[in-house]
Amino acid sequence: MAAPPTANQIKTQIITLLTTPLATGKKAKILDYLPLAYLVAEGEDPTVLKSPADVTTLASGGTDQRVNCLMITELGLGQQPPQSDGTREETRPRGQNLITRRFGLAYVYQFGAGSEAVFSTNVEVIRTTLNANPKLGFATVTAHIAGAGAYIRDHGGLQVSTMLPIPCAGILCHSAEGLLTVRVIEPLGGVS
Numbered sequence: 069m070a071a072p073p074t075a076n077q078i079k080t081q082i083i084t085l086l087t088t089p090l091a092t093g094k095k096a097k098i099l100d101y102l103p104l105a106y107l108v109a110e111g112e113d114p115t116v117l118k119s120p121a122d123v124t125t126l127a128s129g130g131t132d133q134r135v136n137c138l139m140i141t142e143l144g145l146g147q148q149p150p151q152s153d154g155t156r157e158e159t160r161p162r163g164q165n166l167i168t169r170r171f172g173l174a175y176v177y178q179f180g181a182g183s184e185a186v187f188s189t190n191v192e193v194i195r196t197t198l199n200a201n202p203k204l205g206f207a208t209v210t211a212h213i214a215g216a217g218a219y220i221r222d223h224g225g226l227q228v229s230t231m232l233p234i235p236c237a238g239i240l241c242h243s244a245e246g247l248l249t250v251r252v253i254e255p256l257g258g259v260s
Contacts, residue, residue, distance in 0.1 A: 072219035072252045073206060075142045075169055081204045082140055082171070082248070089197050094190050095122035095136060102141040102174060114237035117176055124180065135178040135241050138194065143170040143247070165254040166221065173226065173248060176241040179233065187242035188231075195226045198248065224249040 073081070079100050090096045097119040118133035125131055148166040175194065177187040198204075206217030228246040235241075 070210065070214055070216050070218070072167070072254050073216040075145070075171075077216065078169060078204060078250055078252075079140050079142065079171065081206060082173075082198070085197055085201055085205050086138065086194060089193050090138060090190065091121070094186075094193060095119055095134075096175075096177075096190065097121075097137045099137060099139045100141075102139045102172065112237035114239050117236055117241075124178075134180070135176055135236055135239055136190075137176055139172075139174045141172045141174075143172045145169045163256055165256065167252040167254050169250045169252060171248045171250065173244075173246040175244045175246075176234070176236050178236075179240045179242065183242060187244075191228065191231070191244045194246075195228075198223070199225050204250070219253045219255075221251040221253055223251065 083098050083100060086098060091098050097117070099116075103116045114135055115133075117135045117137040119136040120133055122134040122136040123131050124134045146168040148168070173194065175187075175191060177183060177190060202222055203217035203220045204223065206220060207215035208217040209215055224247075226246045226248055228244050231242065231244045233240055234243040236243075
């Protein structure tokens with residue numbers, strides 16, 4: 069029997085899900101961490117947020133890589149223990165814990181001609197891809213044995229509370245900061 073997926077395995081799986089539609093299709097860079105340097109205005113190097121696949125032509129005639137980056141970070145977890153059974157005087161917990169893992173997704177896209185429409189489309193690609201994969205792409209059964217997906221109860225879909233422009237190391241960018249809540253079942257021990 070496979071084990072429930074860990075937070076790092078879930079982040080890796082989210083990246084795997086989004087690589088084709090976002091990184092390949094929309095030329096976005098995907099990071100499995102949140103680089104804090106981009107929050108600082110002037111003087112910081114925005115290179116970490118620039119996508120090597122998304123090259124834009126400058127007014128001067130040269131080219132530069134566009135800020136086009138999705139960052140995924142773990143924001144914490146909560147646990148809900150199994151219900152106790154005082155009637156049968158069970159002393160050991162049985163059943164399952166429900167682990168609620170929260171992940172922050174931050175997406176930034178550089179301002180430019182038509183950039184708001186592209187940004188909105190890219191956020192929609194992220195949302196619809198996650199929604200189309202309630203088990204986040206983990207297998208529910210592998211060789212007749214429960215896979216990691218069997219332990220994912222559900223996820224709440226991508227929740228994006230704000231989509232406001234922000235300065236990213238001196239470059240003005242569209243920004244979406246979202247939350248993905250994944251509920252994972254953690255089986256507990258059996259009969260003692």
